[in-house]
């Protein structure tokens with residue numbers, strides 16, 4: 001069984017102190033519709049970064065960037081929807097509202113708070129055990145961005161008002177085209193088997209990212225590889241650079257739309273070489289990865305989801321008591337072992 005193969009890199013139960021057990025997952029994120037990643041408001045340019053094209057190809061190119069925040073916030077919200085529906089979000093201390101992501105009032109007790117961490121105003125904190133990094137596009141951004149001017153539509157449903165005057169352009173908007181590939185590395189530190197199922201389940205079940213509406217932001221996530229060890233995997237930038245070199249060496253045209261299978265085929269030999277890197281011990285085989293994903297799907301299925309989430313929630317119970325006791329003692333620092 002694939003989860004067993006990862007056993008030595010999983011925590012048997014939640015602990016407050018890190019022990020260096022590291023699971024790394026390589027994620028392919030493919031846009032399925034127009035997608036918009038902007039820092040704030042409209043009219044801002046799409047997030048991109050000037051980086052080396054490859055490890056061997058040293059010219060610099062602009063790549064699209066999907067920032068950490070753009071990845072993790074929707075995935076946490078996805079998991080929290082299910083915690084909420086099973087009443088597993090707790091009231092935040094000193095406020096009667098339930099645990100909330102953006103109001104600086106975490107409950108410090110729910111699965112999300114324990115796994116993804118929180119910073120409560122001055123009163124201790126929990127470090128996140130789900131680490132992400134900026135994900136990069138494989139191709140240069142010039143291939144991947146579309147541009148469109150959005151006009152105001154009048155009540156008549158046309159671009160002209162009653163006097164026949166054309167509407168003014170609201171703004172010019174850049175968008176990421178459908179079919180764009182981002183490669184991403186997600187690191188899970190000292191997680192239990194159920195926490196692994198929870199975090200990867202959130203990732204596989206999240207389908208909307210960035211500026212979200214019913215029309216934009218659709219994305220599909222695929223897990224291409226899972227590793228166990230005592231250190232992080234190479235970065236997502238190193239990975240896209242390695243892929244770029246391979247594609248150039250094989251004379252594959254680097255044009256959008258790019259074939260997903262060709263991309264995955266170019267990725268695999270690089271992932272296979274990573275078990276030679278320092279600190280990386282195990283890579284799940286294709287079959288083991290499939291078993292792991294089946295296992296995650298089963299835990300999130302209609303039949304098993306409630307039992308799974310309640311079991312995960314109950315696993316923190318002994319630590320909630322410690323936390324409550326220590327906060328009564330008046331902020332005795334928990335980092336003293």
Ligand SMILES: [Zn+2]
Nearest residue numbers: 099107110113
């Ligand atoms: Zn919480």
